[in-house]
Amino acid sequence: MDGQDQAAKEEAASASETLPSIIDKPVPLTILDDLDWEAHLADQNWTNHRWGASQLTDQRSKNLAEEGHEQEALVLKLLSAVISMHFRGNLPEPFGPMWQDGNRCTPAPQHLGQLDVQFLQAMAKSARNAWLKARLADVACVAGPSVGLKGRGMGEMGAVAAQAYLDHAKEFLAGNESIKAMDSVECLQRAMHLGWKYRRKDDAFREDVWMTAANAIDHAINKKRLGIISTLAEEIIQRQHSLAGTIAEKLEKAADSWFGDDQEAVVDNIPSFYKKAARLWHAAKNTARSEACYHKSADALIKKARGDRQAMVRADWMAEGIALLRRHRGDRTKIKELQSELAEIRRTISDEMHSVSHEIDTRDLITFIEQQVTSTELPTALFQLAFAFSNFTSVEKIKAEVIETSKKYVFQHLFARVVYNDEGVPVERGDAFDANDPANLEQHMIENICRFHHPLLANVAVMYATSLVRNRCEPTLNDLLALTHASPMVPEGHEWSTARGLLAGLEHDWEEAAIFLIPQAEPFVRAAFKRRNINTLAVKDGIEEEKSLGELLGHEDITQVFHEDIVIELKAILTHRSGHNLRNLFGHGLIKDEHLASTATIVLWWTLLRLIMWPYRHRLITFSESLAAPTQKQPSE
Numbered sequence: 332m333d334g335q336d337q338a339a340k341e342e343a344a345s346a347s348e349t350l351p352s353i354i355d356k357p358v359p360l361t362i363l364d365d366l367d368w369e370a371h372l373a374d375q376n377w378t379n380h381r382w383g384a385s386q387l388t389d390q391r392s393k394n395l396a397e398e399g400h401e402q403e404a405l406v407l408k409l410l411s412a413v414i415s416m417h418f419r420g421n422l423p424e425p426f427g428p429m430w431q432d433g434n435r436c437t438p439a440p441q442h443l444g445q446l447d448v449q450f451l452q453a454m455a456k457s458a459r460n461a462w463l464k465a466r467l468a469d470v471a472c473v474a475g476p477s478v479g480l481k482g483r484g485m486g487e488m489g490a491v492a493a494q495a496y497l498d499h500a501k502e503f504l505a506g507n508e509s510i511k512a513m514d515s516v517e518c519l520q521r522a523m524h525l526g527w528k529y530r531r532k533d534d535a536f537r538e539d540v541w542m543t544a545a546n547a548i549d550h551a552i553n554k555k556r557l558g559i560i561s562t563l564a565e566e567i568i569q570r571q572h573s574l575a576g577t578i579a580e581k582l583e584k585a586a587d588s589w590f591g592d593d594q595e596a597v598v599d600n601i602p603s604f605y606k607k608a609a610r611l612w613h614a615a616k617n618t619a620r621s622e623a624c625y626h627k628s629a630d631a632l633i634k635k636a637r638g639d640r641q642a643m644v645r646a647d648w649m650a651e652g653i654a655l656l657r658r659h660r661g662d663r664t665k666i667k668e669l670q671s672e673l674a675e676i677r678r679t680i681s682d683e684m685h686s687v688s689h690e691i692d693t694r695d696l697i698t699f700i701e702q703q704v705t706s707t708e709l710p711t712a713l714f715q716l717a718f719a720f721s722n723f724t725s726v727e728k729i730k731a732e733v734i735e736t737s738k739k740y741v742f743q744h745l746f747a748r749v750v751y752n753d754e755g756v757p758v759e760r761g762d763a764f765d766a767n768d769p770a771n772l773e774q775h776m777i778e779n780i781c782r783f784h785h786p787l788l789a790n791v792a793v794m795y796a797t798s799l800v801r802n803r804c805e806p807t808l809n810d811l812l813a814l815t816h817a818s819p820m821v822p823e824g825h826e827w828s829t830a831r832g833l834l835a836g837l838e839h840d841w842e843e844a845a846i847f848l849i850p851q852a853e854p855f856v857r858a859a860f861k862r863r864n865i866n867t868l869a870v871k872d873g874i875e876e877e878k879s880l881g882e883l884l885g886h887e888d889i890t891q892v893f894h895e896d897i898v899i900e901l902k903a904i905l906t907h908r909s910g911h912n913l914r915n916l917f918g919h920g921l922i923k924d925e926h927l928a929s930t931a932t933i934v935l936w937w938t939l940l941r942l943i944m945w946p947y948r949h950r951l952i953t954f955s956e957s958l959a960a961p962t963q964k965q966p967s968e
Contacts (some may be wrong), residue, residue: 352444353409358402360453366403368410369459377462377499382429385415409447410454412438413470414463418517421524426473440474448475452484455491461502465495465518469525489529496522497540504547509556512547516562519544523566541571548578552585555597557604564607572614579611583624586631602631602651622659629655633669642679646755649673677755693791704796709804713814716796717937717944723896724784724903729776736779737764744775750909752921759908777903777910781931785903785911789933794839801837808834818943822858825851829939836936841928844936849917852905852935853880855942859892880914881906897942904935 371391375384392407415437416426428436443451451471458464469492475485500519503511523540530536544563551559564582567574586604589597609624632652636645653669656662703719706712737744744764749757761778765771800806811830815821821829832847857877860867865888868875883889884902893901903910911931916922 351442352447353412353438353442354405354444354446354450356401356405358405358446358450360449362402362406363450363453363457366406368403368406368454369463372460372463375460377460381414385411385429388414406450409443409450412442413451413466416440416466416470418521421520424473425521426470440470441477443470443474443478445478445480448478448480452488455488455495458495461495461499462518465492465499465521468492468495469521472525486529489525490533493522493525493530494536496525497536497543500547501543504543504559505550509554512551512556513558516547516559519547520562520566523570527570541574544571545574545578549581552581555589555592555594557597557600560604561607564611568610568614575611576615576617579608579615579617579620579624582611583608583620583627586627590631599635602628602635602648605631606655625655625659626661629653629659629661636676642676642683642755643751646673646676646680647749647757649676650757680751680755681753691787693787696787696791697795700792700796701799704799707803709800709806709810710814712800712804713940714944714947716793716800717941718948720792720796721788723894723900723938723941724780726776726895726899729779729784729899730772733764733772733775733779734766737766737775761909773899773902774907774909776899777907780899780903781910785930785934789930789937793933793937797837797839801839806834806837814943818946819862820855820859820942820945822851822854825854829943832936833940833943836933836940841932841936842924845913845917845922845927845929845932848932848935848939849905849913851939852901852914853883855939856880856883856892856901860886863888863892865892900938904931904938 371387372384375381375387377384388407388411392404392411395401395407396404415429416439417429419425419427424440426440428439430437448471451467451474455464455468455471458467468488472485472488472492475481475488496518500515500522503515504519506512519540523544526533526536526540544566548560548563550556551563560582564578567578582604586601586608589601589604592598605624605628609621609628612618612621612624629652632648632655636649636652638645649669650673653666653673656666656669700720704712704715706715747763748761750759750761752758761774762768762771764775808830811833812826815826815830815833828847829851832844832851835841835843835847857867860883865886867878867883869878869882878886884898884906886892889898905914906912911929911934913922913931913935
């Protein structure tokens with residue numbers, strides 16, 4: 332037992348020796364007495380990111396090392412690392428690396444050791460520049476607990492950082508340089524955050540912070556610095572309701588006066604500032620003034636919607652204005668009139684749209700299909716049509732494809748997007764790409780499948796393969812009824828409808844195929860659940876009813892029923908708003924006759940054929956292995 336304890340102690344000691352640290356050699360704190368570590372930064376412009384200051388400091392560190400001053404060089408190396416850190420905001424981990432590529436990155440707080448933090452504490456106390464003092468103290472306060480430094484020392488650093496951030500912000504917020512002023516807002520917000528934690532009982536500091544914020548808003552209103560107004564007004568709404576009424580009064584008056592402004596950005600943002608004023612009035616417990624500002628915001632949006640802009644954005648503004656009036660007890664007659672006006676605007680959206688197409692050479696694909704779909708016997712030909720030339724889209728491959736595309740085409744994925752139907756109604760809104768958000772990632776994966784995978788599969792591969800099968804085999808309804816009755820995948824009582832839909836697809840009557848097959852998709856999925864003895868009923872108000880197709884495809888046990896590749900295919904075709912959404916659109920009567928024959932219908936037809944044939948697919952694999960070339964890809968499901 333003693334031997335195990337000793338081994339554990341040695342392992343712990345070894346681990347402590349390998350902790351990351353920038354000052355990785357013994358350096359006395361007294362070295363700071365004779366080192367003017369701040370001198371080279373006297374003329375530094377601390378606006379925005381500080382990469383230039385970091386590089387300058389790093390170069391001075393290298394020069395000192397070359398001159399034999401290794402200890403001084405390590406101190407400057409630490410300073411360069413701390414300056415380079417990227418401030419993420421008032422988060423649990425407020426600082427991160429400025430740059431990261433895989434496992435490689437620039438320094439972050441987790442790279443600091445205990446000696447590093449002790450040096451930061453000492454340097455923060457003596458720093459002359461307010462921004463630098465704030466950064467050193469802040470990083471020390473963040474990194475200290477992880478290296479065993481807690482208690483009064485860290486609290487002191489937090490208080491020093493809060494005051495230094497405030498001092499830096501006061502210098503620029505009321506100045507004439509808009510970039511520096513906007514950059515200083517971040518420092519003021521950090522001062523508020525740290526002040527709440529480390530200077531909560533300091534009334535003078537708290538009064539100074541909020542007086543600075545109020546003065547900054549006054550100055551920003553005069554200079555029309557919209558970003559500063561919005562950010563600091565939000566802080567008042569969240570933290571300081573005693574100022575809300577005063578700021579709301581000023582902001583409402585400012586918005587009233589901006590309608591004739593010559594800056595388009597100012598005029599465009601009038602509705603948002605009326606809404607901000609409304610929220611401030613609400614924080615000040617003045618409901619009447621809050622409702623009045625919401626109505627002013629709605630009127631401003633409606634005025635924008637009647638301007639000379641694109642119909643798509645005009646419709647969006649009008650819809651938002653109507654929504655505000657409805658939420659805040661606007662005049663019902665006026666709302667009805669505005670809804671008619673909105674419908675007129677939406678009818679003009681399609682006139683501004685145009686399609687983009689690209690020609691591709693499909694001869695190689697056609698040749699490949701001719702090599703795979705060869706049988707003159709209908710059962711074998713259908714096997715080949717279902718499995719021989721394509722598979723369901725791989726979830727892992729499409730995920731990697733979407734992530735890689737987001738890196739390659741950065742700007743395409745930076746912004747939110749809105750999808751409109753042919754009547755100009757927004758039917759889907761998507762946020763900017765976020766690989767760490769499962770719902771967002773799935774949304775982009777489904778969009779990618781429907782935009783880039785399905786068109787080639789449906790309009791070339793399936794269309795040509797069905798032509799081959801029809802011409803060689805001349806299928807009849809009885810042939811397909813035999814298939815649907817034999818397959819355990821077809822729900823009992825749905826054999827005839829399914830067979831009619833399959834026959835219509837083989838005859839390229841895709842309107843009829845859609846009418847028969849779209850309603851069959853849900854019974855297919857529900858029957859698969861029941862074969863696994865998984866309940867598909869939901870109890871509501873004492874009544875049992877079947878769960879919807881969307882609920883089934885999102886069921887916690889879906890992986891026991893279908894492979895993930897099949898699940899995402901069904902979502903893309905049937906239920907997801909970013910996909911074809913066939914089931915929901917058809918079920919609510921939103922698909923016009925002219926849109927029944929679509930890529931989505933063809934892919935649904937092929938998907939259901941694969942599911943019907945699924946229990947027998949091993950026969951095709953055996954058959955194909957005897958005929959296929961060595962490079963031929965086999966079905967993987």
